[in-house]
Amino acid sequence: MKNFSYLRAHSADEARKAAALAGNMVLAGGTTLLDLAKCGIAEPDTVVDITHLAGLDGIEVDETQASIGALARMSAVADHPAIQKAFPAVAESLALAASAQIRNMATIGGNLLQRTRCSYFRDAAVFPACNKRHPGSGCSALGGVTRNHAVLGTSDACIAGYPGDLAVALVAFDAIVHLGERQVAVDDFFQLPGNTPDREHAFERGEIITAVTIPASAAARRSTYIKVRDRQSYEFAAASAAVGLELEADGTTVRDIRIALGGVATKPWRARTVEAALIGKVLEPELVRKASLLVMEGAIDHGANHYKIDLAPRVITRAVLKMGGLA
Amino acid sequence: MTFVTPKSKHGDASDGNLGGRLSRIDGPEKITGRATYAIEHQIEGLVYAVTVQSTIAAGTVKSVDSKAAEASPGVLLVLTPDNITHLKSATTWAGTPGPEGPFLALPKTVRFNGQHVVAVVAETLEQATAAAALIKVSYEETEHVYGLEDPKAGEGVPIDPMTKSWGDAETAFAEAPVRIEQEYKTPREYNVAIEPHGIIAQWEGDKLTLWEPSQWVDGMARSYAEWFGIPFENVRMISPYIGGGFGSKALSLPHGAVAAIAARMLGKPVKLAVTRPQTFTAYGGRPATRQTLALGATKEGKLLSIIQHGVNETSKLGMAVEPLGSVTAIMYAVPNFSSRQNVIPLNTVTPGALRAPGENPSAFGIESAIDELAYEIGMDPLEIRLLNYAEEDPHAKIPWSTRQLREAFAEGAKAFGWSKRTPAPRSMRDGNQLIGWGVAAGTYPVRRTPGEALVRILADGTAEVASSSIDMGQGTYTILAQTAAEVLGIPVDRIRVKLGDSALPRAPVAGGSQLANLMTGAVHKAALAAREELIGLALNHPNSPFLDLQLNTLTIADGTISTPRGERADISIADFMQHIGQEKIETLRDTLPEEKKNTVDRYNNFTTMMAMKSPTEGGYSLHSWCAHFVEVRVDEDFGTVRVSRMVSALDSGRLYNPKLAESQWRGGIIMGIGQALLEEGIIDPRNARVINNNLGDYLVATNADIPDLQVISVGIPDHHASVLGGKAVGELPIVGVAPAIANAVFHATGKRIRDLPITLDKIL
Numbered sequence A: 001m002k003n004f005s006y007l008r009a010h011s012a013d014e015a016r017k018a019a020a021l022a023g024n025m026v027l028a029g030g031t032t033l034l035d036l037a038k039c040g041i042a043e044p045d046t047v048v049d050i051t052h053l054a055g056l057d058g059i060e061v062d063e064t065q066a067s068i069g070a071l072a073r074m075s076a077v078a079d080h081p082a083i084q085k086a087f088p089a090v091a092e093s094l095a096l097a098a099s100a101q102i103r104n105m106a107t108i109g110g111n112l113l114q115r116t117r118c119s120y121f122r123d124a125a126v127f128p129a130c131n132k133r134h135p136g137s138g139c140s141a142l143g144g145v146t147r148n149h150a151v152l153g154t155s156d157a158c159i160a161g162y163p164g165d166l167a168v169a170l171v172a173f174d175a176i177v178h179l180g181e182r183q184v185a186v187d188d189f190f191q192l193p194g195n196t197p198d199r200e201h202a203f204e205r206g207e208i209i210t211a212v213t214i215p216a217s218a219a220a221r222r223s224t225y226i227k228v229r230d231r232q233s234y235e236f237a238a239a240s241a242a243v244g245l246e247l248e249a250d251g252t253t254v255r256d257i258r259i260a261l262g263g264v265a266t267k268p269w270r271a272r273t274v275e276a277a278l279i280g281k282v283l284e285p286e287l288v289r290k291a292s293l294l295v296m297e298g299a300i301d302h303g304a305n306h307y308k309i310d311l312a313p314r315v316i317t318r319a320v321l322k323m324g325g326l327a
Numbered sequence B: 001m002t003f004v005t006p007k008s009k010h011g012d013a014s015d016g017n018l019g020g021r022l023s024r025i026d027g028p029e030k031i032t033g034r035a036t037y038a039i040e041h042q043i044e045g046l047v048y049a050v051t052v053q054s055t056i057a058a059g060t061v062k063s064v065d066s067k068a069a070e071a072s073p074g075v076l077l078v079l080t081p082d083n084i085t086h087l088k089s090a091t092t093w094a095g096t097p098g099p100e101g102p103f104l105a106l107p108k109t110v111r112f113n114g115q116h117v118v119a120v121v122a123e124t125l126e127q128a129t130a131a132a133a134l135i136k137v138s139y140e141e142t143e144h145v146y147g148l149e150d151p152k153a154g155e156g157v158p159i160d161p162m163t164k165s166w167g168d169a170e171t172a173f174a175e176a177p178v179r180i181e182q183e184y185k186t187p188r189e190y191n192v193a194i195e196p197h198g199i200i201a202q203w204e205g206d207k208l209t210l211w212e213p214s215q216w217v218d219g220m221a222r223s224y225a226e227w228f229g230i231p232f233e234n235v236r237m238i239s240p241y242i243g244g245g246f247g248s249k250a251l252s253l254p255h256g257a258v259a260a261i262a263a264r265m266l267g268k269p270v271k272l273a274v275t276r277p278q279t280f281t282a283y284g285g286r287p288a289t290r291q292t293l294a295l296g297a298t299k300e301g302k303l304l305s306i307i308q309h310g311v312n313e314t315s316k317l318g319m320a321v322e323p324l325g326s327v328t329a330i331m332y333a334v335p336n337f338s339s340r341q342n343v344i345p346l347n348t349v350t351p352g353a354l355r356a357p358g359e360n361p362s363a364f365g366i367e368s369a370i371d372e373l374a375y376e377i378g379m380d381p382l383e384i385r386l387l388n389y390a391e392e393d394p395h396a397k398i399p400w401s402t403r404q405l406r407e408a409f410a411e412g413a414k415a416f417g418w419s420k421r422t423p424a425p426r427s428m429r430d431g432n433q434l435i436g437w438g439v440a441a442g443t444y445p446v447r448r449t450p451g452e453a454l455v456r457i458l459a460d461g462t463a464e465v466a467s468s469s470i471d472m473g474q475g476t477y478t479i480l481a482q483t484a485a486e487v488l489g490i491p492v493d494r495i496r497v498k499l500g501d502s503a504l505p506r507a508p509v510a511g512g513s514q515l516a517n518l519m520t521g522a523v524h525k526a527a528l529a530a531r532e533e534l535i536g537l538a539l540n541h542p543n544s545p546f547l548d549l550q551l552n553t554l555t556i557a558d559g560t561i562s563t564p565r566g567e568r569a570d571i572s573i574a575d576f577m578q579h580i581g582q583e584k585i586e587t588l589r590d591t592l593p594e595e596k597k598n599t600v601d602r603y604n605n606f607t608t609m610m611a612m613k614s615p616t617e618g619g620y621s622l623h624s625w626c627a628h629f630v631e632v633r634v635d636e637d638f639g640t641v642r643v644s645r646m647v648s649a650l651d652s653g654r655l656y657n658p659k660l661a662e663s664q665w666r667g668g669i670i671m672g673i674g675q676a677l678l679e680e681g682i683i684d685p686r687n688a689r690v691i692n693n694n695l696g697d698y699l700v701a702t703n704a705d706i707p708d709l710q711v712i713s714v715g716i717p718d719h720h721a722s723v724l725g726g727k728a729v730g731e732l733p734i735v736g737v738a739p740a741i742a743n744a745v746f747h748a749t750g751k752r753i754r755d756l757p758i759t760l761d762k763i764l
């Protein structure tokens, strides 16, 4: 771990200016940053602590949207009654993430920017080749152990999975990331690796996430987050799904459905083909099962992660049927 | 053998005498953070060492570029294979001479990925860490073997002493009406104690003091003494508390030698804390194992033959044998048996001991296989175990001292409700959850080594117990206080226990689940002597208030000396000591046999495992036993396995403190659940690196994975096993958990998982 200096930002502008300098990094809850610093992956010259900025930790929910400040703690959002009511999938995705200690420290802004758990990314001394760390150096995961790697959205340059939970729910409900004035749809905020896996977000050096807003919807109100993993708690998803459902007045026909996947893709993965196959249809188990398979069109596995191709559609199916009252 | 039955203080659960459910006396210290662990020791002028581990699996260190590190702030010393002091080879734990040639703490030859190759010492930990990152090592790489699955692994070396056989197993198997033959595998597993390894080393002249978490201060002190060629008495090892060891802290390791070498070169005390990722190769956990089992039986389920062939991995440097036939050979009555084992050297750190080495993977094999046989012939898995119950040790052909396994099956089955089980796989469900019930047995031998203890009654009426034995959470502090309290008749809260210091009376390794039995035995003996001396003084001392009564005995209870029929007023021990003007009564006793009390045998008894008696020595076969009953819920779509209910009935003989024994049992069962479902060192075949070398990726069970665990003691005092009637406790409970879970998973799903852990991808 390299020596670094510490700067406490007193205003958002000061934070932006400091963060804009090459080598400096924003510090929020520190649960990702310090971890990566200890691995020798993050090597900041200065950490710019933004946790003392005023007014960035609010959680407001009205009929049109939820607005969550970037410094709100994961636990605060998970436990917020209005979030639980209007966006159950969001609250659940947070409650099922990490551990109680981490949720108490970690912020919503930091959560979106957590890095992949690809073991090769985290072990630079032994695996120098990693296009995400050093563009052009190669990918150590290819030919390595890939049980936790992505099957969707991969490229020849990188197959690292996006590990987070919250962003999956946010992608399902068309949330917006606020970078001060600038706003980016969360689905666009996360980028596919392509040839530039080092560039994970539509986000420029010196920008600060200030808030996340989530439009209210009937689907968001009737939503759930299902997370599947070997360990009952404190493990990243083998596969997860955020699903929101709005039914027609008949109580069986799908008016609106939102589906996003976690644990299987290089970014939080909106399952639009599955949504399209279900909208306007009468919800029924066999149909849902078949439709869910569509999400894996174009999936590429690397052997050890093949199970994700089977697992993820089942997670979608379970979540949709649960919301439809059929499971 | 004298049993003293003193007045009990409360007569309830808080009773401090042996057999009472006293809470751990070191608990408050630990909970409040006041307990100072070995490397938390504060010491003037401390400097910090950080090691750099190899990034290749095999080859040699060609050169080390340490210029940048040496120029880095605060750096005092960079140790490399070229400049590190060569130490002398030390006697092994078995008492055999160490490997030929010097002992190299930072060897030039790289035999596994993650081997310490360089160490940097600096004024602060941060400086040492930063400088260590600047070290550049160049290697000459050679071919490596990454694991048992590596095509280059070969057959390995047969370990002849592991061969066991009777009858004609091959013929009997060939002729058996029912046959099953399968292969079972367990992966590399790690002890992952919450306190990682570390050390502080300090020299004063040629005297070396070490603060290091240790399961065996005397044994480890001997290694340091021999490494540095100094007298054993010159080494003092201090290990007051240990944050878990599970077998990984019993032997001196290269990082300890590095710290001691650096401390001597610099003339300063050096602290070296192994990082969590480094611990995955700074010690060896349980080696990966593979075994084939062939079971032949009659159509009625009577075993006719067992043939086993096991292999385990070891390093290119040392021979570690994980005895896979240990449970196989004693669990069932079988007329024909054959078991042999090979060990395959490959590029890993030398494996070590991890809770029930041998018995644990051995039970996974035989207890899975017998279950497969039960389904094959359509018999209840519990019934087949009773049908083949071994009434005597089938291998040694001698009687068991005690074997309450039948009682364990009966009690466990009753509490679990086993009789309500529906036999067919996939026959029980709750919505998406397939429910399965499984059973498996476990066993662990009683190991015996003599011990030594000092008991001191002080003028204030309190008492002290001192021993170099250790407490890593099992409860040594507590049960030794209880033993002394019971014998001395002094309330347990007036007894202080001092442990974990090689300057104290000696103890053998806290391993093999032997410590509680041998140390209660030694403390019992020393305390009896102290009590006799106290009574003798009370009867005969010229200033004793009882002198004129001409009695031949007195009682001591609750810290008070009384006459048998109230001839004279009671007097507290403190008053009595003042009365006769005595400062203390001190008795040092050991349980060595007369012929082994000479200096050489004594030394070897406490610093090697030479004197450890086999469980069959003395005409009886001594073992603890257990039966685990498990309910799992398997999500049929997701393949996730959750243990939803578990009942274990265990025979550890007499329990000195049921609360602590139960807590050890639960701990072992929890570890077993993690082993069954989660734990696996993941090795990258390309460079034999353990890539999940942290607690975010190497998964151990969390609270959420553990249901209420019901544990039932079915043991009875076994005085063949130990002086006070206890048998093995700590390692027993993990044995049999993994097969019980695998068997339950089969019952739930119809899928037999023969390689641990049982992860969801194997079930899908």
Ligand SMILES: Cc1cc2nc3c(=O)[nH]c(=O)nc-3n(C[C@H](O)[C@H](O)[C@H](O)COP(=O)(O)OP(=O)(O)OC[C@H]3O[C@@H](n4cnc5c(N)ncnc54)[C@H](O)[C@@H]3O)c2cc1C
Pocket: A025, A026, A027, A028, A029, A030, A031, A032, A033, A034, A035, A050, A070, A071, A074, A096, A097, A098, A099, A102, A105, A106, A107, A108, A109, A110, A111, A112, A113, A114, A163, A164, A165, A166, A207, A208, A209, A210, A234, A235, A236, A237, B696
């Ligand atoms: C062992 C472990 C298990 C975990 N398990 C899960 C899990 O199951 N599910 C899950 O979703 N997550 C999990 N996490 C990840 C955890 O949720 C994140 O570490 C956490 O949310 C990060 O938030 P933070 O405030 O601590 O971020 P920090 O560590 O402070 O920052 C993370 C990154 O974001 C940048 N940053 C932070 N805030 C801002 C901002 N406002 N503007 C611009 N840049 C910013 C920092 O510079 C840094 O690069 C786990 C983490 C660990 C260590």
Ligand code: SF4
Pocket: A116, A118, A119, A120, A121, A129, A130, A131, A132, A133, A138, A139, A140, A141, A142, A157, A158, A159, A160, A197
């Ligand atoms: S998968 Fe991506 S993050 Fe992992 S090693 Fe390859 S390039 Fe790096």
